[in-house]
Amino acid sequence: MRRLNFSSKRLAIYNVICSTDCHPSARWVYDNLKDDRPDLSLGTVYRNISLFKEQGIVKYVATVDGEERIDGRTDPHAHFVCNRCGRIYDVEDNEPTAAETALIGDGFNVESKSVTYYGVCDKCK
Amino acid sequence: MRRLNFSSKRLAIYNVICSTDCHPSARWVYDNLKDDRPDLSLGTVYRNISLFKEQGIVKYVATVDGEERIDGRTDPHAHFVCNRCGRIYDVEDNEPTAAETALIGDGFNVESKSVTYYGVCDKCK
DNA sequence: ATTGTTGCAAAAATTTTGCATTATC
C-alpha cells in the first residue's frame, strides 16, 4: 500500500494546513514554514498542495485577491469570505438541496458542492 | 446622472456577456468580439469586466483552470461546473439557508451567496 | 539502484497598469 505523507516536508506542509482554520494560500503555508525550515521552496508547497487535492485530503475553498485558498477540513461545510479583509470562516451547513436532486435527474454526476457566503465579517464591521 | 455603458465598446462587451450562457472568461469575451472589432484590446475587456463587477451588473462565478468566469445574469441562482470540460451551467436554486440566518445572528453582513456544484456534466459522461 | 522529493530558477499564464492616443460629450 502506498504511503501518504512520505517525506517530512510533505508532512509538515500538511500539518500546517490542518492546524490552522484560516484557509491558507500556498504562500501563507510557505511563509509559516519558512522560519522552522529555511530550506523550503514555494514550488514544493504548490506541488504538495496539488497532490493533496488529488488525494482529496485538502479542498479548494475560494479564490481571494487572486490567490487560491484551501482547507484541510474535508467534511461538508460552507464558508464565509469577508470582502474587506479576505478572512475565510467556516460555516456549518449540510442541508442537502433540491437543486442537487434535480441535477442528478438531468444526468449530471454531482461530486461536490461548494457554498460560500460573501459579505463583511464581524471584525470588519 | 452618470450614464452607464458610455462607449460603444463597453456596450459591446456587456452585450456579449449577457447574450451567452457559457459564463465566459475575459479571454472568451475578447475572442468573440475580435472578429467584429479588430481594434479591441484584452486590457479593455478586463477593465470593463472590473467595472461591471463594481456596478453589480456582472457577477463572478468561479475560477476554472486558472481563469475567472463571470455571469451577466445577476438574479440568485446556482451553478454546476464540469470538472472534465470546464463548462458552467446555470442551476435554479433560491432556497434560503439556515446557515445564512446564523451568520447574520453572529454579526456578519451577508451580501451574497454562491452555490456551486462540481462533477461531470451529461455531455462528458 | 531505483524511485520519489526537493530547490532553484525559468517559464507560463492570467490580470493589472502606465501612458500616449482616441473618442465622447
Next chain:
DNA sequence: GATAATGCAAAATTTTTGCAACAAT
C-alpha cells in the same frame, strides 16, 4: 476643450515546470 475610454506593451502576480541534486528504501 475637458473628461472618459482605449490600445499597446510592459509589469506584476500567481502558479507550473525542467532539471540537477538529494533522500529514502
